[in-house]
Amino acid sequence: MTEQPPPLAATAAQTTPENPWPLRQLSVKVGEYVARMSPLWVEGEIVQLNRRPGSGLAFMTLRDIDVDMSFSVPVREHVLRALPVEPVAGARVVIHAKPTFWTKRGTLQLEADEIRPVGLGELLARLEQLKRTLAAEGLFETSRKRSLPFLPRTVGLICGRESAAERDVVVNARRRWPAVRFEIREVAVQGAKAVKEVSAALKELDADEAVDVIIVSRGGGSLEDLLPFSDEQLVRLVAAARTPIVSAIGHEVDTPLIDLAADVRASTPTDAAKRVVPDIVAEAEQLDLGRTRLRAAIRARIEREQSGLDAMRSRPVLENPSSILAGREDEIRSRIALARTLIGSRLDRARDEVGHLGARVRSLSPLATLERGYAVVQAPDGTILRRPEDSTVGDALSVRVAGGRFGVERTETDPYTPPAAPKEQP
Structure with missing residues (x-):
């Protein structure tokens, strides 16, 4: 039958060489003791600050100002954001923290829930507050800054x-x-x-x-x-x-x-x-460079203008100015001939139109009817007689024929005898 190991000592004073605590038991006991400690204020200098994006947690290493001793301090991001200035290495701070002991690693750390800058850190905080106040008043705005004279x-x-x-x-x-x-x-x-x-x-x-x-x-x-x-x-x-x-x-x-x-x-x-x-040397160099560029620009401009003049003088119209007049003369002669042709054609059409209109007028004139053997009989007062009843026997009447007028007297009988009809041939 195997021998059972003796039970572990309940307290540190009860341990013996024959019945020691394993390290894990010591770690647990230290953790239990540290867990009973109250939160406290601790002063130190920030040695290192590591942020872990996305986790909301940062780890700060706090060192004693006078001796070579440091603690790891886990801190939430909202605690860091509450500081008036960004914490940097070398800044002195006072933290309110709860001591905790990691039993698996046997390390002591401080879980901070408040941080306050002191000394240089406090001074930086005051300057940061003044900076925000003056900036809000617009004293640092770029728009109000003036340019320096040359x-x-x-x-x-x-x-x-x-x-x-x-x-x-x-x-x-x-x-x-x-x-x-x-x-x-x-x-x-x-x-x-x-x-x-x-x-x-x-x-x-x-x-x-x-x-x-x-x-x-x-x-x-x-x-x-x-x-x-x-x-x-x-x-x-x-x-x-x-x-x-x-x-x-x-x-x-x-x-x-x-x-x-x-x-x-x-x-x-x-x-x-x-x-x-x-810089007077640089300005002199710039002046020399400017003069060189100006000379080159003027020279290039003169050359361009000279080339333009040469090209203009080489045109035929300037070599022989009468050539442009000759061309215009032919054009004017052509236009005059065209105008005469158009006017003559227009006059011919107008002449024909006048002749047609005259023929129509003549065909519609009463004289044309009289030319065919008709006559107009009028009373002495000018009234045109259209029926025999319009006049009485013995009235003097005026007859208008194509050749002129003559007077007649109204008779009782009509002296007109129609011609005999031609006989039919057997």
């Missing part, structure tokens, strides 16, 4: 005292355009006095009619060093300035709020110098 009379420069940013702007600008003039205001560009001094210099240069563009320049630095250039008062002053403003604060990765309100953002002070003045 060649400013005077360039206003606000920079630190004896700073590298000042040298970068002045040296690079004069290298590009030696005749450029500067109005330089050296002020504090970090610390408590920075906002006041930069604002005063900006107002002074903006009021100067000779200054056509203003550069606000500073070298790189930490977020705290560049904080004055995100001051609300200074940002509003930049947005309201009448003179175009170029912001050249920090490096490419630095984006204080003044960059968004300025008319042009330069990545570095050197870039600002390139933006405010043209």
Whole structure:
């Protein structure tokens, strides 16, 4: 009969060398203990953040600020979206979490249900809120930004005292355009006095009619060093300035709020110098190229016009101008002959028509009837007699025949005797 193993010890104190806990039992006991812990607030630094699209879950690695210790922190996406700024590596946060222990892997993690930025993270949150407020007012709109003059009379420069940013702007600008003039205001560009001094210099240069563009320049630095250039008062002053403003604060990765309100953002002070003045060498090359193109265009135009004149002079009408008259003369003669033919034909048709009309008129005339031997008998008053009863015996009557008129007297008997009928031949 096989020997049964002794039962596992109920508590850690009851374990012995002969009756130890397996690791899985220790993991279960640790899990049970951790499960009884209350949720707590923990501070740490974000080392890594991995999102898992579609799952609604992200995993964040939180490290202790002073010692080399880290915990895995699973967090829901809605918790991350509630943060005022996007969490990034290096940001300090305070999380409200429930400790959990994974028994299968023997690892401890924190399930977070709330995250709050602290220190730099809190500062970024405030800046993000100010950024949203100013953006809602339209201070960062592209439509309100002004274009820089091609060649400013005077360039206003606000920079630190004896700073590298000042040298970068002045040296690079004069290298590009030696005749450029500067109005330089050296002020504090970090610390408590920075906002006041930069604002005063900006107002002074903006009021100067000779200054056509203003550069606000500073070298790189930490977020705290560049904080004055995100001051609300200074940002509003930049947005309201009448003179175009170029912001050249920090490096490419630095984006204080003044960059968004300025008319042009330069990545570095050197870039600002390139933006405010043209390159005299490049402009001279462009002028030479323009002159060359202009000469070529004029030459080509003259050649085209000369070719057109030559082609026009080579036409027969210009070589022998009378040829066009001869052609027109033949055309006129042809048209005159055609007109005569048409008019003669029309007159012949009209003559024939008049003859036909005359014959019809003559055939319809009473005189034509009289020509055939008929006569018209009229009373003295002109009344035409149509029946014997229209007159009485002894009346004087007028007879109209084809040859003229003559008078007759009405008799009682008709003297007309019809001719005898011809006899029939046997």
